[in-house]
Amino acid sequence: MPEESKKFMYINRKAPYGTIYAWESLEVVLIGAAFEQDVSLAFMDDGVYQLTKGQDTTGIGMKNFSPTYSALGDYEVTKIYVDKESLEERGLSLDDLQHLVWEDEDEDWAEKDSIRLVSRTEMADILAGQDILFNF
Amino acid sequence: MKFTIQVNEGPYQHQASDSAYHFTKAALEKGHKIYRVFFYHDGVNNGTRLTTPPQDDRNIVNRWSELGKEYDLDMVLCVAAAQRRGIVDDGEAQRNGKDATNIAPGFRISGLGQLIEGGVQSDRLIVFGD
Numbered sequence: 001m002p003e004e005s006k007k008f009m010y011i012n013r014k015a016p017y018g019t020i021y022a023w024e025s026l027e028v029v030l031i032g033a034a035f036e037q038d039v040s041l042a043f044m045d046d047g048v049y050q051l052t053k054g055q056d057t058t059g060i061g062m063k064n065f066s067p068t069y070s071a072l073g074d075y076e077v078t079k080i081y082v083d084k085e086s087l088e089e090r091g092l093s094l095d096d097l098q099h100l101v102w103e104d105e106d107e108d109w110a111e112k113d114s115i116r117l118v119s120r121t122e123m124a125d126i127l128a129g130q131d132i133l134f135n136f
Numbered sequence: 137m138k139f140t141i142q143v144n145e146g147p148y149q150h151q152a153s154d155s156a157y158h159f160t161k162a163a164l165e166k167g168h169k170i171y172r173v174f175f176y177h178d179g180v181n182n183g184t185r186l187t188t189p190p191q192d193d194r195n196i197v198n199r200w201s202e203l204g205k206e207y208d209l210d211m212v213l214c215v216a217a218a219q220r221r222g223i224v225d226d227g228e229a230q231r232n233g234k235d236a237t238n239i240a241p242g243f244r245i246s247g248l249g250q251l252i253e254g255g256v257q258s259d260r261l262i263v264f265g266d
Contacts, residue, residue, distance in 0.1 A: 031248040
């Protein structure tokens with residue numbers, strides 16, 4: 001990672017298909033990954049629905065882009081913070097989300113979990129530690 | 137201070153574009169630098185010259201064009217967002233076989249990398265959205 005790298009965080013707050021924010025946020029993340037910055041993602045409020053598994057969009061005639069999240073590890077996006085209270089408020093748990101992983105080059109490509117459940121207090125500290133916050 | 141401004145909403149429907157304009161203008165008048173204004177999501181609709189708002193209302197698109205000209209601003213419309221929403225310059229018309237263009241003076245169409253680079257190069261990146 002270059003010395004001048006900044007900490008970029010993409011905050012996702014909206015459900016995946018009601019508006020285009022979720023999909024166009026993911027497009028920024030994928031393009032931004034080429035810039036070798038310190039990237040992390042946060043999911044809170046209805047944004048936690050973006051990561052749910054078993055999404056089926058055939059009824060609404062829109063592209064199901066949820067498989068793209070599983071490619072994030074290959075783009076070296078390995079820190080995905082999910083607001084625990086947002087999940088609980090919606091009757092969701094970690095089991096309802098896709099199992100997102102990345103491979104750690106330094107540990108013989110060991111597979112590691114990308115999703116980290118954090119409390120709102122922890123999330124506030126994580127946000128405070130960033131250089132750039134993109135809100136989607 | 138050096139800012140990059142991100143505008144995520146179109147004109148008139150949301151205040152975000154107005155707020156971004158007022159912030160940008162105020163920052164420039166205070167002597168700050170605007171590295172880039174990047175228009176994303178429906179924000180790309182701020183860059184069509186074909187809008188005709190009522191005469192007693194502000195003209196959001198022209199206002200951006202004029203500010204851009206006065207301060208030589210780099211005003212970039214995201215290409216992927218612009219293609220979805222029909223914002224077209226000469227290059228895009230040619231590439232995608234469109235029979236017209238509608239980009240307003242002072243704007244250019246480019247990639248999302250310009251947004252990330254704006255974040256890297258600026259002291260602050262300010263997002264105006266819903």
